[in-house]
Structure formats: C-alpha cells, structure tokens
C-alpha cells in the first residue's frame with residue numbers, strides 16, 4: 001500500500017491540474033490550482049529550455065506551493081516520413097481562408113528531451129511528470145539526485161508495470177476518455193484505449209505505486225468514483241480549459257462550452273500524434289491526406305492554429321477535449337474534497353462557465369481556480385437542491401445542460 005504521495009509533496013487536495021503543453025496551461029492557471037490546494041502542472045513539451053526556466057520562475061512568483069513540470073519523453077521518429085506535398089496543399093487552403101501567406105514546410109525536429117530535462121532539473125519542481133515514453137535510467141537517476149519526484153503516464157496496465165519496473169515513483173493512468181494526446185508508448189494506439197476507471201483499477205492492482213486517474217473526470221462525483229478505484233488523486237485537463245486563467249483561445253473555449261455528446265474524435269491532423277479533440281473543419285479536410293510525423297505536423301499547423309484563434313474561428317484550431325466536455329461549463333476545475341463532511345465531493349459553482357458569456361451572460365462571472373477549491377461548495381447534481389439565494393442562478397445554468405435528478 002503506497003503512502004499518500006501528494007501529501008508528502010505538501011499538496012492538500014487530491015486534485016492535479018493536467019499539464020497542458022501548447023499554451024492552454026499558463027503559469028497563472030498552474031499557480032492558481034496550487035494556491036487553491038491542488039497540484040498545478042505546467043506542460044513544457046513544446047518549450048525550449050529557456051522557456052521552461054522562465055515558466056518555473058513565473059509560477060514561483062505567483063505561488064510558494066508545490067507544482068509539477070511535464071515533458072514529452074518520446075514520441076519522435078516513430079513513424080516513417082511521408083510525402084509532404086498533399087498536406088502542404090491542405091494547409092495552404094487553410095492559410096488562404098485565414099488570409100495567411102503560404103505555409104513553409106518545417107524540418108522534422110530532433111527530440112529535444114535531454115536539453116529540456118536539464119532545464120527541469122535546474123528549475124527543481126516538486127514533481128516531474130512525463131508522457132509518450134519513459135526517460136532512461138540515467139535521466140531518472142539525475143531527477144532522484146535532484147530530489148525531484150516522478151510521475152509517468154500509462155494508458156495500459158502493461159505500461160504501468162513498465163513504469164514501475166523503471167523506478168518511476170507514481171503513475172497517471174490516462175484512460176481513453178482523456179483529452180489531447182494519447183500517452184501510449186508500448187502497444188498500438190487502438191489497443192490502448194482503456195476506460196479511465198478500469199485502467200486505474202488495473203494499475204492499482206498491478207503495481208504498488210500511487211496512481212492518479214485521468215480522463216473524462218469533470219466533477220466531484222467523477223473524482224469520488226476515481227478515488228473509489230484506489231486512485232490517490234484525479235488529474236483533470238478539460239475541466240480547467242475554460243477557466244479564466246487558461247490560455248485557450250476564445251473560440252476554443254466557446255467550442256468547449258457548445259460541445260454536444262459524441263463530438264470528440266481521435267485525430268493526428270494537428271500534431272502528427274493521436275489526440276482526442278472536438279471534430280472540426282481541418283480534421284474533416286485532411287481525412288484522406290497523409291499526415292506528417294510528430295511533431296513536424298504540429299510545427300506545420302502552428303501558424304494556422306494561432307491565426308484561427310486570433311480570427312475567432314474554431315475551424316483550424318486543435319480543440320483538444322476529453323469525453324466529459326459536455327459538462328465543462330457547470331463542473332470544471334472547481335473540485336474540492338470536504339473530508340469533514342463525510343468525504344463527499346462537491347464541485348464549486350462556475351468553473352466550466354468561464355468564457356460562456358453568450359449562453360450564461362455576465363452574471364455568471366468567470367471564477368478563478370482559487371475559488372475552485374474554496375469552501376464555497378456547489379452540490380453535484382445528485383445531491384439535494386441547494387437552499388435558495390446564492391446558488392440559484394447557477395442551478396439554472398446546470399439544469400439547462402442536464403436533466404434534474406431525483
């Protein structure tokens with residue numbers, strides 16, 4: 001039976017902000033979650049060593065609490081190159097639609113992990129988490145020597161066992177519901193789509209490591225269910241994307257809030273690696289086009305994605321989202337354990353609504369991640385209705401999305 005890993009790190013609440021490389025997971029969001037009692041994580045997978053050091057500095061300026069830094073520990077050069085001409089033609093069409101000059105084919109990048117890891121070790125976060133593989137023994141030894149704890153991502157029980165055998169100290173169990181990139185590194189992607197709770201249960205049983213459940217978890221009930229499988233914490237990404245501190249572009253936030261059931265798909269169209277997100281125009285356009293390897297495809301589509309955000313259209317943005325996305329606006333990252341109330345999980349009021357001005361109006365003002373974990377708790381839908389007054393306006397919001405429960 002593993003000890004309480006997060007408590008040992010100095011983290012009060014069993015909630016981890018998923019690392020979100022690429023701009024959504026800002027230092028402000030990381031610090032807000034850590035300040036509120038969870039563990040904020042910053043995704044540096046696309047960052048240069050200097051950007052990693054700068055981000056750690058910014059986070060430290062905003063919080064004295066522990067936080068995690070995260071990298072991609074693999075994923076490069078795992079697919080043969082393809083003829084780039086058809087994909088260039090598709091991206092050219094998108095550039096024309098956005099008023100951009102024609103795209104330039106970026107080189108297939110080298111794996112930057114070693115240099116990035118040196119920056120992480122210099123930055124000394126409380127936790128180093130990673131995905132897409134396992135760092136080699138030397139890298140893990142250097143992290144240990146620096147006093148930095150480790151967390152690897154597993155999408156199958158076999159990967160969980162591999163992480164444990166390598167000496168990694170904790171595991172993020174990434175279920176098939178999870179938003180954004182699949183962490184899979186052993187079996188084929190299609191054979192590594194295990195539901196979050198099943199996966200968590202399996203890895204808890206197969207290893208003696210602390211496990212964090214991740215994928216499609218959006219509210220207090222989800223977190224309670226995850227903890228009941230033996231997880232020590234829940235790692236949430238999509239739920240936090242619509243928070244005001246998130247760096248997601250406005251049309252991305254709006255698309256999350258407008259999402260309907262069954263609108264997420266697994267696609268390689270934006271980065272070259274399988275990831276879950278909302279289906280949109282660029283995914284449909286490239287359905288029959290050979291996709292460049294990770295992360296050449298990512299570098300090729302970056303100007304298009306950035307411009308799409310600026311122009312206010314979701315058509316050419318990677319709208320990463322987990323399967324729980326339809327509950328984003330009324331659940332979100334505002335989760336808190338209230339051990340003094342019979343260990344019931346409750347979700348504070350408005351997390352998922354930030355950025356939903358069109359539907360919810362200014363009265364549903366965006367809350368920040370600090371209030372997410374504050375004692376101002378909002379009962380989950382299965383709980384008795386809250387007393388009138390303060391919460392009523394938020395109930396209306398919730399009821400629009402989900403039938404009332406007895």
Ligand SMILES: Cc1cc2nc3c(=O)[nH]c(=O)nc-3n(C[C@H](O)[C@H](O)[C@H](O)COP(=O)(O)O)c2cc1C
Pocket residue numbers: 018019020021022024043044045070071129130131153174177178179180181214215216217235236237238239320321322323324
């Ligand atoms: C926008 C976005 C970016 C992500 N980037 C990373 C990343 O850089 N590193 C990582 O380990 N996981 C990343 N993830 C995956 C999360 O760690 C986690 O598995 C996922 O968010 C859980 O599913 P949920 O989004 O349904 O909560 C990302 C998730 C999202 C939504």
